Amino acid sequence: xxxxxxxxxxxxxxxxxxxxxxxxxxxxxxxxxxxxxxxxxxxxxxxxxxxxxxxxxxxxxxxxxxxxxxxxxxxxxxxxxxxxxxxxxxxxxxxxxxxxxxxxxxxxxxxxxxxxxxxxxxxxxxxxxxxxxxxxxxxxxxxxxxxxxxxxxxxxxxxxxxxxxxxxxxxxxxxxxxxx
Numbered sequence: 001x002x003x004x005x006x007x008x009x010x011x012x013x014x015x016x017x018x019x020x021x022x023x024x025x026x027x028x029x030x031x032x033x034x035x036x037x038x039x040x041x042x043x044x045x046x047x048x049x050x051x052x053x054x055x056x057x058x059x060x061x062x063x064x065x066x067x068x069x070x071x072x073x074x075x076x077x078x079x080x081x082x083x084x085x086x087x088x089x090x091x092x093x094x095x096x097x098x099x100x101x102x103x104x105x106x107x108x109x110x111x112x113x114x115x116x117x118x119x120x121x122x123x124x125x126x127x128x129x130x131x132x133x134x135x136x137x138x139x140x141x142x143x144x145x146x147x148x149x150x151x152x153x154x155x156x157x158x159x160x161x162x163x164x165x166x167x168x169x170x171x172x173x174x175x176x177x178x179x180x
Contacts (some may be wrong), residue, residue, distance in 0.1 A: 099107075
């Protein structure tokens with residue numbers, strides 16, 4: 001706009017013609033003028049204060065990122081040291097609690113003694129049980145023998161009773177025939 005005001009006034013005849021076309025061409029003319037002005041104007045001198053502030057902001061961001069990275073790395077290193085210390089402590093405790101060859105031999109000997117003791121006790125108990133079973137078998141055999149004797153006596157007595165009843169019946173029959 002500043003350039004338009006600096007232009008010399010147009011001729012009167014052309015002014016009448018250009019007024020009608022100027023209303024239609026004003027926006028395009030303004031754009032073209034702005035482009036010419038922008039192209040003619042040299043780039044503004046860099047403002048050193050703004051540039052310094054921008055660089056300082058960028059450096060502050062970098063420092064924050066570096067602090068975070070350092071903290072995470074430090075925590076990871078501390079955790080690694082603690083894990084290694086825990087592993088060492090567990091290894092030492094495990095070494096102290098581990099059985100030696102002497103302990104294993106001693107336990108093996110105790111197990112062998114216990115197993116032989118259990119075998120002896122089992123054999124003794126089995127012998128006692130076998131003796132009891134043998135005694136019971138004898139008792140059962142004796143009871144069966146008595147039962148057979150008792151059955152034989154009962155059969156003999158039943159035979160005697162049957163014979164006596166038959167003899168009594170025969171005697172009655174004979175006595176009944178003689179009496180008529």
